[in-house]
Amino acid sequence: MRALTAVPGDARYDLVLLSCKAYDLDAAIEAIRPAVGADTRVLPLLNGLRHLDALDAAFGAPRVLGGLCHISATLEPDGTIRQFGALERLTWGARRADDPALPALRATLRRMPGDVREPADILGAMWEKFAFIAALAGVTCLLRAPVGVIAASGEGAVLARRLYAECAAVAAREGHPLDAAACLEAERILTAPGSPLKASMLRDIERGGRTEGEHILGDLRDRARRAGLDTPLLAAAHAHVAAYERQRAIA
Structure with missing residues (x-):
């Protein structure tokens, strides 16, 4: 090479x-x-x-x-x-x-x-990952913890499922409804007890680096708005990462 x-x-x-x-x-x-x-x-x-x-x-x-x-x-x-x-x-x-x-x-x-x-259907496959990665980034960044810790913390698993449902709803409104089996697997991963999984976006935050917040959370939130969908958890996750980026820029 x-x-x-x-x-x-x-x-x-x-x-x-x-x-x-x-x-x-x-x-x-x-x-x-x-x-x-x-x-x-x-x-x-x-x-x-x-x-x-x-x-x-x-x-x-x-x-x-x-x-x-x-x-x-x-x-x-x-x-x-x-x-x-x-x-x-x-x-x-x-x-x-x-x-x-x-x-x-x-x-x-x-x-x-x-x-x-x-x-x-490559676009369908891309939407499947987009919805999952947005939910994973959203919940782990918003709660600043890996999946297993979130799942063991009060309403953590419920929040993860609700955020994923918001992301999946955007995919469906954009013409790419997610496969039921893929949704079940995504929910299993997002709520797995003891899992050390965290989004690379959270690792970026932890090391003080730039994130893909706008490209992932911001874009999905914008698509939800254009479609008239109410996605409060997605909006909160995006605002959380956007606030981090703003603080980082002025530090």
């Missing part, structure tokens, strides 16, 4: 894997722009959905795939990325079924190590 800090001006690639933090998206777009040609596909692995609009505007929707990953990791103060556990899953898919690049992309991605999946 060859590491580059800048893409050569004459280089064009078949596939660009984009895995930056949401707050670095604008800079990342400019960094990869020289690598994106007429036949390039960009596969973003960011949480949430708001980044799709920015990538579509920058490169054209036909070049932008849908994607997500399941991995537990954090960014250390020195820039080191530290992974927790053994979960390594990449989920990807075309946003249009007639994309001529699909056969070559499938052949390439199937050779990757780890668990690689291509669901029939």
Whole structure:
């Protein structure tokens, strides 16, 4: 593998894997722009959905795939990325079924190590993770504790379920109702007794770093407002992280 800090001006690639933090998206777009040609596909692995609009505007929707990953990791103060556990899953898919690049992309991605999946509905898969990660970030940031501690604390499990229900309602209103089995599994994870699980957003707060609060909680709250949905716990979680970001900015 060859590491580059800048893409050569004459280089064009078949596939660009984009895995930056949401707050670095604008800079990342400019960094990869020289690598994106007429036949390039960009596969973003960011949480949430708001980044799709920015990538579509920058490169054209036909070049932008849908994607997500399941991995537990954090960014250390020195820039080191530290992974927790053994979960390594990449989920990807075309946003249009007639994309001529699909056969070559499938052949390439199937050779990757780890668990690689291509669901029939990539946007539905992205919404499934979006609702879960927003609920996990919301409840662990709002209560500043891992899932197991929250589950053992009074109404903690009830709050986690209610927040997830708000997030799932937004997904349904946006045209992507979540699978019942996926909802049950999400609720199980969010209320598991003794679980050390916490959102990477909480780990960012604990180390005094930037968060993806606007990209995840803020975007979902905005979608709820536009849909006329009342999501008080989601609004509270967003306000909590937004207040942290404001204090951090003026410190």
